[in-house]
Amino acid sequence: MLVTGSSAAAREAAIAHAIVLSTPGNDGAAVILEGISNGIPVLEASSKLLMSRIAPGCLCCAGNLVMRVTLNRLLRQGPARLFIGVADTAHLDQLRSWLSKPPYDQLLALAPDLHS
Template sequence: MVTGPRAAVREAAIAAALANMAAAQSAAQSAVILEGLADANSPLISSPETGLNVQRIAPGCLCCAGNLVLRVTLNRLLRRPPAQLFISLANAEHVDQLRSMLQQAPYGDLLDLDTDLQAQA
């Protein structure tokens, strides 16, 4: 999960992590779930050539109001599980509850949660 003060900062941190991952190993299929509206200057663009799948979810707490939308998006993505999945949160207030949900069935068997990526301004 990726937290940070603004969408642009979170997206830049994800792009940097993906670039580091690609430099360290062969570029594998990756997915990103972004909470919030699209930014015209986003470095994250879905592309079959790069293997990046970017999904956007309307703003709203993914633990509370956006939970159903997050689950539907996750279920679709996990039909063909990506090697790497980033979930960018507009508000990190409920990150522990979201992490707990992702550790329960069915997601607990499909996802290995890493440490959170803290995007810095």
Template sequence: MTLTTLVSGGSAGMREAAIYSALEQELGVTSERSGVHLSTALILEGLPDGKTAALPPGLAQDLDIKRIAPGCFCCIGNLTLRVTLNRLLRKPPARIYIGIADSTHLPRLRDFLCHPPYDDFLELTPDLVL
């Protein structure tokens, strides 16, 4: 099962910075325990201004970052999210973070991810709301 965290609120840069901070903490603990970094994928709602948060050194090797055009995943029918998830889950990472702008849609997105086929692949963790 792939641990999956939904991240919402704040600006796109704030969401990315929060994800990177969580990853640094998690990967630091994991590597101290086992000497191994976990593979991680990020699905991020695209940025209209093209700017991204600075990626901390040492994280790039284990990150697979996918950007989806701006727009609510659930309101546009989840097609883009579905395609992106299906591609990622062919060779599942240990962890996925999904960053979305509007936290009011978290329940619908969480519901979508808790049903087939994703319920067999994803283990949802508590949301990270900014």
């Protein structure tokens, strides 16, 4: 699920809420957050929550390689849910398209975007 919002804190809060609602039982979740939290982070990595932060920048253009490497590492661990917090929505359609093509089309079922 791609998560957008006005601030890193708002995106993290929306993801935290969605994890509580959508991750059943002991299934784990993975989160890729673009940028650094504003102040105290809402989410913290645990045995049930895999987290990665990547530098802000367009995830489908300048950050493509970093995004692919980070995504591949997380997907190898088999999370039940994946949330990607996106700081800039300018290329959201391109990012969604990129995630819908091989090899990710076989690994991901994209849900509607979550706007915080």
